[in-house]
Amino acid sequence: GENVEQHPSTLSVQEGDSAVIKCTYSDSASNYFPWYKQELGKGPQLIIDIRSNVGEKKDQRIAVTLNKTAKHFSLHITETQPEDSAVYFCAANPGPEYGNKLVFGAGTILRVKS
């Protein structure tokens, strides 16, 4: 089955700097890759996603890149702010036969120091 690995497990950056979180997946049939943000005491919330027919997607300060050949995808946050501090999860959908089921990475705790 699909396996998603996420690195680093924790990341501390200075306010204004960029943050990058990387994930690898094992199943080449995976075709949908969302990123979720979880604030303390809350459930995860979708912040951006990318499908396998696109190499990059951007939404204001956040962007996601996908390398299908290498089977990895990354989340980039620019000009980080204290409110970006949270746990971030990457996920992969193993393919259409799996419906909308997701396999999640272990998460990255991002701390933005002001």
Place this chain on the structure above:
Amino acid sequence: TAGITQAPTSQILAAGRSMTLRCTQDMRHNAMYWYRQDLGLGLRLIHYSNTAGTTGKGEVPDGYSVSRANTDDFPLTLASAVPSQTSVYFCASSLTGSVGGEQFFGPGTRLTVL
């Protein structure tokens, strides 16, 4: 709009006892999911339902059961709790069970089994 609600917020349960975690959504979403979140393991899918009247097993279904009698409710039952079921449980829903549908998460239930 409430979105997804979960009850209880937290619970301490003696090993061997049964418990039902409740999940209700008011978005008329067809698909619903139960995940458990453990430190270092991310979110793992327990059971899912693509539409009322149907359910399916996720990655870690053992020891759990679900039912989907109507669109809005998706209860998760632990028939005989064990300490390894200590976790934070999240319910989620998406408009459809097809690939790429945003999953909306509830606030979670923190369960401790002693």
